[in-house]
Amino acid sequence: MTTVEDAGAAIGRKGTDWRRIATRHGWTIGVYILLLLLILAYIWALAPVAFTSFDLKTIVIGGLPLAFAAMAQAVIVISGGIDLSLGVMVAVINVIAASLMENQSFATSLLIAVGLMVIGVLMGAINGGLVVLTGVPDIVVTLAMSFVWGGVALVIMRTPGGGSPIEYQALGTGIFFSEWIPAGAVVIALVLALVWLPIRWRRPGFAIYAVGSNRDRAYLSGVNVGITRVLAYAIGGFFAAMGGLAATATTGIGTPYAGTFITLNSVAAIVLGGVSLAGGKGGVVGPVAAAFCLTLVPSIMVFQGIDPNYGQVIQGALIVVVVMLGGLVLLRERR
Amino acid sequence: MPLLDVQNVAKRYGPVVALKSADLVVEPGEVHALLGANGAGKSTLVKILTGVIRHDAGTIQVNGKDVRIGSPEGARRVGFAPVFQDPALLPDLTVAQNMRLTRTPIAGVREWLERMELTVDLTEMTGDLPLPTLRMLDLARALARDPQLLMLDEITAALPSDLAEKVFAVMRDWRERGRSVLFISHRLAEVTATCDRASVLRDGRTVGTLVPKPGEEEKIVELMLGESRTKLAQQIEAATGESEAPAVEVEATAGETQLEVRNLVVGDDPDGVSFAVRAGEILGVAALEGQGQDLLFDYLAGERKPPSGEMIVSGKPFTPRHPYEAIRSGVVLVPADRMLALLPQRPIRENIATPLYNRLTRWGPINRGDENRRVSNAIERLSIDTRAQRQARRLSGGNQQKLTIARWLAAGFTTMLCFDPTRGIDVGTKRQIYALLRELAEAGAAVLLFTTEFPEIQLVCDRTIVVYRGAVTAEMPASEADEPALLKAAHGLTEEAAAA
Numbered sequence: 136m137t138t139v140e141d142a143g144a145a146i147g148r149k150g151t152d153w154r155r156i157a158t159r160h161g162w163t164i165g166v167y168i169l170l171l172l173l174i175l176a177y178i179w180a181l182a183p184v185a186f187t188s189f190d191l192k193t194i195v196i197g198g199l200p201l202a203f204a205a206m207a208q209a210v211i212v213i214s215g216g217i218d219l220s221l222g223v224m225v226a227v228i229n230v231i232a233a234s235l236m237e238n239q240s241f242a243t244s245l246l247i248a249v250g251l252m253v254i255g256v257l258m259g260a261i262n263g264g265l266v267v268l269t270g271v272p273d274i275v276v277t278l279a280m281s282f283v284w285g286g287v288a289l290v291i292m293r294t295p296g297g298g299s300p301i302e303y304q305a306l307g308t309g310i311f312f313s314e315w316i317p318a319g320a321v322v323i324a325l326v327l328a329l330v331w332l333p334i335r336w337r338r339p340g341f342a343i344y345a346v347g348s349n350r351d352r353a354y355l356s357g358v359n360v361g362i363t364r365v366l367a368y369a370i371g372g373f374f375a376a377m378g379g380l381a382a383t384a385t386t387g388i389g390t391p392y393a394g395t396f397i398t399l400n401s402v403a404a405i406v407l408g409g410v411s412l413a414g415g416k417g418g419v420v421g422p423v424a425a426a427f428c429l430t431l432v433p434s435i436m437v438f439q440g441i442d443p444n445y446g447q448v449i450q451g452a453l454i455v456v457v458v459m460l461g462g463l464v465l466l467r468e469r470r
Numbered sequence: 471m472p473l474l475d476v477q478n479v480a481k482r483y484g485p486v487v488a489l490k491s492a493d494l495v496v497e498p499g500e501v502h503a504l505l506g507a508n509g510a511g512k513s514t515l516v517k518i519l520t521g522v523i524r525h526d527a528g529t530i531q532v533n534g535k536d537v538r539i540g541s542p543e544g545a546r547r548v549g550f551a552p553v554f555q556d557p558a559l560l561p562d563l564t565v566a567q568n569m570r571l572t573r574t575p576i577a578g579v580r581e582w583l584e585r586m587e588l589t590v591d592l593t594e595m596t597g598d599l600p601l602p603t604l605r606m607l608d609l610a611r612a613l614a615r616d617p618q619l620l621m622l623d624e625i626t627a628a629l630p631s632d633l634a635e636k637v638f639a640v641m642r643d644w645r646e647r648g649r650s651v652l653f654i655s656h657r658l659a660e661v662t663a664t665c666d667r668a669s670v671l672r673d674g675r676t677v678g679t680l681v682p683k684p685g686e687e688e689k690i691v692e693l694m695l696g697e698s699r700t701k702l703a704q705q706i707e708a709a710t711g712e713s714e715a716p717a718v719e720v721e722a723t724a725g726e727t728q729l730e731v732r733n734l735v736v737g738d739d740p741d742g743v744s745f746a747v748r749a750g751e752i753l754g755v756a757a758l759e760g761q762g763q764d765l766l767f768d769y770l771a772g773e774r775k776p777p778s779g780e781m782i783v784s785g786k787p788f789t790p791r792h793p794y795e796a797i798r799s800g801v802v803l804v805p806a807d808r809m810l811a812l813l814p815q816r817p818i819r820e821n822i823a824t825p826l827y828n829r830l831t832r833w834g835p836i837n838r839g840d841e842n843r844r845v846s847n848a849i850e851r852l853s854i855d856t857r858a859q860r861q862a863r864r865l866s867g868g869n870q871q872k873l874t875i876a877r878w879l880a881a882g883f884t885t886m887l888c889f890d891p892t893r894g895i896d897v898g899t900k901r902q903i904y905a906l907l908r909e910l911a912e913a914g915a916a917v918l919l920f921t922t923e924f925p926e927i928q929l930v931c932d933r934t935i936v937v938y939r940g941a942v943t944a945e946m947p948a949s950e951a952d953e954p955a956l957l958k959a960a961h962g963l964t965e966e967a968a969a970a
Contacts, residue, residue: 159595341563341571348562355522355558356572357543415562 162409163421170424173431180438188314195317196308196385198430200225202323203378204397205404205422206331207259207371212405214367215347215414216266216273220281221375222397224258226390227288228379233297233389241302248303252376258284259372263365281394288391297389307384319381323423326377331419334370343367347414403454404429406461413465429453471534473498473618473650474519479528480674481514488514490674491528496619501641501651503661503682506671507694507758507924507957512654515671516623519652520552521545532618551617555624555760557604561597565607568596569614578614579607585643586610586636601628609637613644620644621652626660627760638664656758658687658961670694691957725749727785728916729801729885734769734779736762737940742779745935745942747885747916752907754927754934754948755920756956762940763920767889770918771803772796783885797825800884806893808870811877814863818854819845821862821873825881848876852906868899875906886910888919892926904930924956938962 157164174194178186204221211218218224228251236244266276309318334340342363345353354360378397383389401422406412407429408422432453433446441449476494480487489511496502506512517523519530521539530537532548539545545552559568569576569592576592583590588606596604605628612620622641626634641651641664653665661668662682669679670693678693728749735742743766747753757763769776772790781788783799790796793803802825805811812821822845852872854865862873871891878886888907892900907930911917919931927934927948934951936944936959944959 338570338573341567344562344567345560345571348560352558352560355542355554356560356568357541357546358571415560 160418163418163424166408166421166424166428170428170431173428173435177431177435177438180435188310191315192308192310192317192319194427194431194434195319197434198427199307199319199323199385200229200378200382201397201400201404201430202423202426203326203374203381204401205408205426206326206419207374207378208401209405209408209410209417209419209422210331210343210374211367211371212410212412213347213414213417214343214364215350216263216364216367217277217402217412218259218262218368218371219274219277219398220262220284221277221371221378221401222399223281223284223288223394224255224372224375225378225382225397226392226394227258227284227291228255228376229382229393230288230292230297230389230391232380232383233299233387234292236300236303236383237298239300241300244300244303248380251380252373255372255374255376255379256369257372259375260365260369262372263368266368267361267364281398285392285394288394292389292391295388295390297383299383299387304384304387307381319385322381326374327420327423330373331370335419339363339366343370344415347416349415399454400426400429400450403457407457411465412461429457472496472531473500473533474652475529475531475534476515476519477529477531479515479518479525479530481518481523481525487674489518489525491676492671492674493676494669495679496650496652498618498650499645499648500667501645501653501665503665503668504652504654504671505658505661505668505690505694510671510694511674512671513623514674516552516621516654519545519550520554520621546615546617549618550621551612551615551619552621553605553608553612553623553625555627557601557608559596559604559607559611561595563596564593565590565596565599566592568607569611572611572615574611574614576614578616579610582610582613582640583607586640588636602630602633605629606633606636609640613640617649619650619652621654623654624656624760626655626657634660656760656961658682658690658963659684661690662687687961687963688958691954691961691963695954695957725914728783729770729788729918730780730782731766731770732780732782734766734776734781735940736765736769736937739939739941742940743935743937743942745945747918749884749914749916750911751933752911752917752919752931754931754951755918755937756924756927756934756951756960757920757937758960759922761937761960763889763937766937767803767887767918767920770796770801770887772801797881797883800882802878802881802883802886804871804874804878804886804888804891806890808867808874809863811874812862812870815861818849818862818865818873822848822876822880825877844880848880851879852876853902866899868895868902871895871899871903872906875903879910883915885916885918888917888921890920890922892921892923900926924953924960927951927956928953936960 177194181190204225207221208218232247232251235247239247262277262280265280266273269276305318306322307319310316311318311321342353342358343366345356345358346360346363350360404426405417405422408417408425410417410422429450433450436449437443437446472495474494474496476492479489479492481489492511492515494504494515504512504515518525519539521541521544524540530539537548539548560571563571566576569579586606590603590607605625609625625637629637641653644651653661655661662684665682667679668682668690670677670690672694680693682690725748727746730746732744733742743762745753755763765774768774770781772793772795775791783801788799788801790799813824823841826841826844852875854869854872854876862870865873892903907917907919921927928951931948933945933947935942936956938960939962943962946955
């Protein structure tokens with residue numbers, strides 16, 4: 136029989152336990168290795184043209200909005216929910232930003248960006264609040280809300296348009312010190328370090344994992360389940376806003392109907408990034424890499440001379456396969 | 471002034487009264503036991519005190535002040551720290567994160583773990599720790615909050631004896647500090663060894679508070695039982711008009727062994743449970759909550775794979791990987807929760823026919839003629855009230871339970887597993903279900919019947935086994951299985967134990 140002493144002796148090693156780090160973060164490490172491999176494949180597909188810092192920048196620019204959307208979806212799914220309106224929220228923020236920032240100074244556009252982050256938090260809180268108050272499943276509420284937000288986006292901007300100052304665009308498309316450090320990657324790292332990690336390693340973060348892990352036990356542990364779930368959606372709303380602002384920076388304009396694709400891709404990215412669809416497991420760092428993986432695959436295919444129209448088929452198939460794998464993992468865990 | 475003073479606390483769930491009038495007085499510096507048979511209201515009272523549910527009537531005073539405990543957090547604020555029957559730590563957080571989540575001082579947790587001489591890596595993921603460790607961590611967490619009243623609900627149930635000893639040492643220590651413990655356990659020997667006083671609940675009322683002394687366990691059982699057999703037994707006897715169970719005559723007609731279980735491990739006991747049921751026999755399983763009966767039925771019904779032990783049905787090894795395979799082998803389950811078995815929104819006939827679809831035809835069109843014939847037969851035999859035909863959920867509880875049995879009648883079976891089939895059913899329908907089970911047995915079925923209501927055993931079964939901590943502690947013919955005998959055996963108070 137295993138007594139506590141045995142268990143303690145088996146695990147009570149001093150120093151850095153590499154094996155535990157490997158098992159606990161193995162998935163995340165694996166996703167970054169996959170990303171590295173895909174970048175190598177990208178370089179190989181590009182040949183004989185040389186891979187330059189410009190290509191690295193292109194990769195970051197291409198995946199930036201999705202990376203933020205994946206962060207948003209990760210937080211919400213870890214808390215035991217799912218938000219199918221995320222992509223459309225990204226589009227709403229994108230079109231508001233593009234219509235307000237057009238012909239504005241850099242300082243004003245930064246002010247607008249801050250305001251839109253607040254609006255993102257509010258949109259997320261509305262989604263979460265509706266889920267908690269009505270008790271209707273997350274999927275239903277957020278799918279319905281995706282039509283509301285989609286309508287809002289179209290009211291603001293019927294066709295792609297608007298604009299943003301060059302300096303603002305540089306936040307997404309520029310470089311940071313070295314031409315090999317794209318600004319977009321730095322922005323993601325900053326948001327992770329300054330926004331997510333402080334929450335993650337404090338009580339609200341534990342509460343988000345707790346609520347997704349087991350709602351009853353979380354309640355018995357004194358966690359306010361309702362508020363925590365709304366908080367997760369609100370944080371998701373913030374990241375979605377970052378995604379919209381990133382889309383404005385990287386494309387320079389607003390596009391009102393890019394939403395659905397981002398939503399589905401965000402779900403695929405979190406599954407590939409190691410988040411359990413059952414909640415409670417996974418992190419935000421893995422899905423970021425997974426988002427870039429998902430945007431790299433179609434570009435590699437296109438470089439290989441495949442008809443760009445197949446790109447969408449491939450990306451769609453990729454989503455189906457990845458999400459299906461996530462479902463299978465879930466099934467095995469429930470056994 | 472008492473630390474905790476509970477007066478006339480009542481709780482009802484719709485028409486079901488879970489707690490009529492509970493009183494409980496816990497003094498400072500006291501280890502107080504809360505006792506009662508199944509359904510006496512213990513767990514309801516604990517849930518009220520821990521803020522999981524709210525009471526309807528009565529008062530709760532802590533240190534002389536009225537309190538209303540609205541949530542688990544509220545219970546903590548008044549100085550209660552519960553250790554629940556199921557581990558409460560979240561599996562996807564590390565131990566340390568769990569402590570921070572509940573605002574528990576981590577130094578206190580370390581101190582208590584040290585005092586109990588336990589080594590636990592607090593950075594370990596909680597889900598990776600073994601169950602006994604989790605219980606001890608739950609305890610250390612409760613203690614670290616420095617509560618006035620520590621509530622231990624069946625804490626020793628999953629603990630090996632060396633760890634259980636540590637728990638008792640902590641309880642004594644806690645008492646010496648002038649703090650109190652509310653101790654809930656089915657193990658009367660533990661109660662008499664560790665508790666200063668004990669309050670006994672019966673049928674939702676506090677029937678007495680006593681000083682438990684070693685060797686007087688049987689007295690406590692008598693208090694739990696009341697002067698005579700419970701009302702239920704009398705009611706049923708009045709309703710059936712026959713006070714004797716038809717045990718003897720069936721004994722002679724019982725056929726060959728239909729279901730046999732050998733060394734199936736369902737709890738603490740490494741040798742597990744072994745028993746056999748013959749065709750034409752109803753074997754009772756008497757047990758208090760959490761003695762391993764849930765696992766036993768899960769294994770037999772194919773819901774889980776047993777880790778060790780053998781199951782034999784109709785002379786062949788029985789290793790179902792899925793309920794479907796169990797049903798194919800003729801082993802069917804009637805669960806306590808009827809909604810688990812039925813399709814509540816669907817009509818009665820469809821509910822009965824569902825298990826038939828496995829048998830009638832797998833891919834081709836369903837033979838409606840055969841289906842109708844079998845379904846009509848089943849309805850007729852069970853006299854199910856079919857006025858509410860459209861949806862099974864509109865039926866009364868009793869008729870729903872009949873429906874779950876009817877499904878198997880239509881589909882055919884050799885062995886029926888009944889897990890507390892009369893839970894929450896009125897006496898008249900109970901009588902019909904008993905009669906039906908007897909009839910099934912006489913037709914040659916083997917029936918395994920677990921029931922939380924011990925008087926039922928004598929009314930329906932031919933023989934009974936008593937399961938205590940994952941082992942069969944007694945086996946007796948129905949004629950001897952009166953309520954006092956069963957309750958004693960179910961608390962582990964067997965003749966051998968008394969002699970030892």
